[in-house]
Amino acid sequence: MNEQDLEYAGFWIRVGASLIDTVLLLMIILPVLTAIYGEDYWLSGRFIYGFWDLVFSYVLPAIAIVLFWVYRSATPGKMALRLSIVDARTGGRPSLGQFVVRYIGYFVATIPVFLGLIWVGIDPRKQGWHDKMARTVVVRHTRGEPVVFEDK
Numbered sequence: 001m002n003e004q005d006l007e008y009a010g011f012w013i014r015v016g017a018s019l020i021d022t023v024l025l026l027m028i029i030l031p032v033l034t035a036i037y038g039e040d041y042w043l044s045g046r047f048i049y050g051f052w053d054l055v056f057s058y059v060l061p062a063i064a065i066v067l068f069w070v071y072r073s074a075t076p077g078k079m080a081l082r083l084s085i086v087d088a089r090t091g092g093r094p095s096l097g098q099f100v101v102r103y104i105g106y107f108v109a110t111i112p113v114f115l116g117l118i119w120v121g122i123d124p125r126k127q128g129w130h131d132k133m134a135r136t137v138v139v140r141h142t143r144g145e146p147v148v149f150e151d152k
Helices: 011-037 049-073 076-080 096-110 115-119 128-133
Strands: 083-087 135-140
Touching: 011 049, 011 076, 011 083, 011 115, 076 083, 083 096, 096 115, 096 128, 115 128, 115 135, 128 135
Parallel strands: none
Antiparallel strands: 083 135
16 A cells, blocks of 8 residues: 555544544443542542542553554544554554554643644644654545455
């Protein structure tokens, strides 16, 4: 697959995928945290309410997202909108290391008022800082077929 075969996914479709993922995560996390901590959880101003808050709000979502990336090259939101994450140089499946760097890159991209995420809207290859750090791009499936990777 060469670069001419790739159609980069732009800012707004990626925002849409992120919103789908956020709603799905919240549908799972909110009832669980309410069941564990009660209504007081939502009134507390604390950053981390306790062990289970840390696990359900940060650890499990990180693991789930990276696992979706590893096994599907996309989160459910990206899959729903026919998007995939690919290696920026080869167009093939990124490595586990690239996916981990990409996840960590989200934090780097959001620190300066989300500039690293907004960067998707102005970059010629539609890469956010997290994509640049991990050497990945997000592509659209224009003909309806998913990107199929050969197993190594």
